[in-house]
Amino acid sequence: MVKEFDVANLDFAPGGKLRIDWAEQDMPVLRSIRERFEREKPLKGLRVSACLHVTTETANLMATLQAGGADVVLAASNPLSTQDDVAASLVAHYEIPVYAVRGEDNQTYFNHLEAALNHRPHMTMDDGADLVSELHKKREDLIGDVMGGTEETTTGVIRLRAMAKEGALRFPVIAINDSQTKHFFDNRYGTGQSTIDGIIRATNILLAGRVFVVAGYGWCSRGIASRAHGLGARVIVTEIEPVKALEAVMDGFQVMPMIEAAKVGDIFVTATGDINVIDRRHLEVMKSGAVVCNSGHFNVEINLTALAEMSVGAPKLVGPHIEGYNLKDGRIIYVLGEGRLINLAAAAGHPASVMDMSFANQALGAEFMVRNYDKLQSQVYTIPEDIDREIARLKLASMGVQIDNLTAEQEHYLNQWQEGT
Ligand code: ADE
Numbered sequence: 001m002v003k004e005f006d007v008a009n010l011d012f013a014p015g016g017k018l019r020i021d022w023a024e025q026d027m028p029v030l031r032s033i034r035e036r037f038e039r040e041k042p043l044k045g046l047r048v049s050a051c052l053h054v055t056t057e058t059a060n061l062m063a064t065l066q067a068g069g070a071d072v073v074l075a076a077s078n079p080l081s082t083q084d085d086v087a088a089s090l091v092a093h094y095e096i097p098v099y100a101v102r103g104e105d106n107q108t109y110f111n112h113l114e115a116a117l118n119h120r121p122h123m124t125m126d127d128g129a130d131l132v133s134e135l136h137k138k139r140e141d142l143i144g145d146v147m148g149g150t151e152e153t154t155t156g157v158i159r160l161r162a163m164a165k166e167g168a169l170r171f172p173v174i175a176i177n178d179s180q181t182k183h184f185f186d187n188r189y190g191t192g193q194s195t196i197d198g199i200i201r202a203t204n205i206l207l208a209g210r211v212f213v214v215a216g217y218g219w220c221s222r223g224i225a226s227r228a229h230g231l232g233a234r235v236i237v238t239e240i241e242p243v244k245a246l247e248a249v250m251d252g253f254q255v256m257p258m259i260e261a262a263k264v265g266d267i268f269v270t271a272t273g274d275i276n277v278i279d280r281r282h283l284e285v286m287k288s289g290a291v292v293c294n295s296g297h298f299n300v301e302i303n304l305t306a307l308a309e310m311s312v313g314a315p316k317l318v319g320p321h322i323e324g325y326n327l328k329d330g331r332i333i334y335v336l337g338e339g340r341l342i343n344l345a346a347a348a349g350h351p352a353s354v355m356d357m358s359f360a361n362q363a364l365g366a367e368f369m370v371r372n373y374d375k376l377q378s379q380v381y382t383i384p385e386d387i388d389r390e391i392a393r394l395k396l397a398s399m400g401v402q403i404d405n406l407t408a409e410q411e412h413y414l415n416q417w418q419e420g421t
Contacts, residue, residue, distance in 0.1 A: 005097045008084035016089030023056035026352035028398035029360040029391055030064055037068030042367045044069030049121035051131040053081040053344055054100040057355035062096050064363045075116035076100035077127040079109045081344035117142060124149035128297050129156035147373035148172040150365045155273045155297035160380050172376035174365040179383045181357040181391040183219045190350030192223025194343035195295040202321035202336045202346040208232030213265035216272035217244040220295060224269055225253055236261045258282050268292040270301035280306035286333055293336035295343055302339045321346040360391045
């Protein structure tokens with residue numbers, strides 16, 4: 001048993017192990033990588049500090065890295081996303097030091113990052129770039145040992161690209177999010193389904209007939225809008241990018257500025273990655289009873305400070321993930337999951353079947369980094385296309401789906417330019 005860790009309660013471990021095994025059944029691609037890693041040990045001796053949501057799916061990724069020979073530690077990437085039974089099982093059954101307690105305060109969250117960095121990583125594995133950011137801001141002494149990192153999510157990739165642009169990034173990072181087998185599936189179908197799942201688990205609200213406002217029309221928001229529409233909601237999309245807004249219009253959604261949507265919406269979900277997308281002026285015109293929540297990485301998209309200032313007294317806990325803010329003008333506005341990722345705060349995050357591909361990218365990204373770090377610059381890289389396509393091939397095979405191959409004639413046709421009409 002590992003000596004150093006911080007989890008809620010080791011007694012939760014048996015339940016966690018059952019759920020980790022359940023998720024594993026739906027992660028065939030990661031399983032095949034784990035089997036190969038067991039034989040080949042491509043990560044032998046590699047110290048990995050991971051900062052990811054501590055879920056059943058992440059546990060399977062940790063086991064895969066460990067099978068490859070890595071020495072792994074894990075810290076939570078969000079104070080509200082940790083599944084305490086999984087954290088306990090990783091310590092008790094896998095001997096992986098975990099620093100994650102559901103509901104931890106901000107100070108504990110950062111102490112946990114520090115604990116993960118004390119592992120002196122050769123590689124970082126981030127979801128939101130907090131680990132890389134802390135490493136560069138506070139633990140520069142450790143940077144010399146780091147060959148590179150991987151980053152799971154859109155928000156983290158944006159932060160890292162900003163670091164690289166400024167010349168601040170000091171090692172290469174692979175943007176897992178940019179793989180096609182990540183964002184087309186995890187962001188769209190994973191966030192789509194799990195966000196709706198979080199809203200329904202928190203509220204048991206009927207979506208049919210409700211005005212459902214989605215802020216943003218990136219891959220996550222596209223998934224949320226399409227799933228809400230599928231349940232009969234009347235969906236409004238807000239955007240700042242004309243091309244995305246046009247796409248939302250052509251996908252059949254109403255598009256309007258948030259200040260207009262705010263007046264008519266029943267349920268609001270933000271998934272933009274930006275700050276104060278629902279701001280004081282929007283909260284001021286919302287209907288009484290409106291429900292607001294966030295599915296973006298950080299809890300900055302809803303201006304909760306303004307909402308608290310507009311309220312009388314502290315918000316009232318209506319249910320485990322619902323707080324009612326009583327406003328001075330008599331209205332009440334409900335916030336779900338403290339404005340943090342609703343799919344992980346009130347539900348179990350993305351289903352294993354999509355995390356299978358995201359985490360196959362993580363595992364193969366780590367292997368790619370080990371093999372290639374000396375050829376890479378301190379920049380943000382996308383995983384090579386052949387790895388991305390191989391993950392899709394493996395996923396299709398696991399689903400029993402076959403596809404066509406190009407004939408020699410077709411291959412030739414695609415590689416020439418003389419033949420036209
Ligand atoms: N991000 C969203 N869903 C997740 C999950 N199930 N596990 C890890 N990270 C996630």
